[in-house]
Amino acid sequence: MTEIQKSILNNGMKVTPQRLAVLKFLKNNRIHPTAEKVHSELLKDYPSLSLTTVYKTLAKFVEEGMIKELDIDPNKMRFDICVDDHDHFHCQVCDNVYDIFYDKKNCDDNLQKCNGEGHRVDSVSVNFKGVCKYCEGMSAGVL
Amino acid sequence: MTEIQKSILNNGMKVTPQRLAVLKFLKNNRIHPTAEKVHSELLKDYPSLSLTTVYKTLAKFVEEGMIKELDIDPNKMRFDICVDDHDHFHCQVCDNVYDIFYDKKNCDDNLQKCNGEGHRVDSVSVNFKGVCKYCEGMSAGVL
DNA sequence: GTTCGTGCAAATCTTTTGCAGTTTC
DNA sequence: GAAACTGCAAAAGATTTGCACGAAC
Numbered sequence A, B: 001m002t003e004i005q006k007s008i009l010n011n012g013m014k015v016t017p018q019r020l021a022v023l024k025f026l027k028n029n030r031i032h033p034t035a036e037k038v039h040s041e042l043l044k045d046y047p048s049l050s051l052t053t054v055y056k057t058l059a060k061f062v063e064e065g066m067i068k069e070l071d072i073d074p075n076k077m078r079f080d081i082c083v084d085d086h087d088h089f090h091c092q093v094c095d096n097v098y099d100i101f102y103d104k105k106n107c108d109d110n111l112q113k114c115n116g117e118g119h120r121v122d123s124v125s126v127n128f129k130g131v132c133k134y135c136e137g138m139s140a141g142v143l
Numbered sequence C: 001g002t003t004c005g006t007g008c009a010a011a012t013c014t015t016t017t018g019c020a021g022t023t024t025c
Numbered sequence D: 001g002a003a004a005c006t007g008c009a010a011a012a013g014a015t016t017t018g019c020a021c022g023a024a025c
Helices: A003-010 A017-028 A035-043 A051-063 A105-118 A133-139 B003-010 B017-028 B035-043 B051-063 B105-118 B133-139
Strands: A067-070 A078-081 A087-091 A097-100 A120-131 B067-070 B078-081 B087-091 B097-100 B120-131
Touching (some): A003 A017, A017 A035, A035 A051, A051 A067, B017 B035, B017 B051, B035 B051, B051 B067, B051 B078
Parallel strands (some): A087 A120
Antiparallel strands (some): A067 A078, A087 A097, A120 B120, B087 B097
């Protein structure tokens, strides 16, 4: 039994080809895909996979804490396999989302000082916006 | 001529009752409302105001840099009058969004160190999630 | 065999668009 | 009066739901 199969079972879900495919895709493609992206990419190998199932599968994974929803894209939800704490950069040109491993220690110190202004803070996410190095390179005529 | 009228004119827009109403609402109610919220609140005083006009008005204000869109709510867009740089706390219980005035200086120092991992960073927003003091108080039986 | 998962079609929710009529400058 | 604005109805895009059939345990 593979690790992927185990992690589905361990979270109280039945193991199905669809779930294996979605989870494997997320593990192997750290591109913070939308549901639509997951679906269109997997259609090649699983022609009968429905978009509805992708949505339901992703929702289930989120519910079980296996993946996270990213509120970084104004129009669509993006999904990210849970790994070490990290943040995200959203390119305004190509629309891709990149991981940023960013030391939040000082931020957290400040947060403690302002004490969340009295609210109970459960999570902090830092979202960067701009132009990614690939798009910037192209517009500068470097690539 | 009021300040509100001036700021609409100065941004190259025509002054209409609808725009005055929307802008006044945003200035007087720092609640980061959705378009729907703006519309439903203004209906009391402007019964013929359409939701479409609210959307178009908000889009225009964003285009002119008078307000900002907040990507903090997964389902709907929220709008915020532009003031000093600040961040937001999103309560997972009541769904309200609160301003957080949070010293990002140390964050920015770190950002310079990691240099945006090679990307050109134009803006950084810090989003807090949790339970606000009002909801927390209620569940604790304090209020 | 029971429970859970899948996928179709239809519904829902937010936001956008086309267009005819109206208002602003 | 020309250009911009409003609001209706319809469309669009993302996501959810109801339900019958099928697969997993």
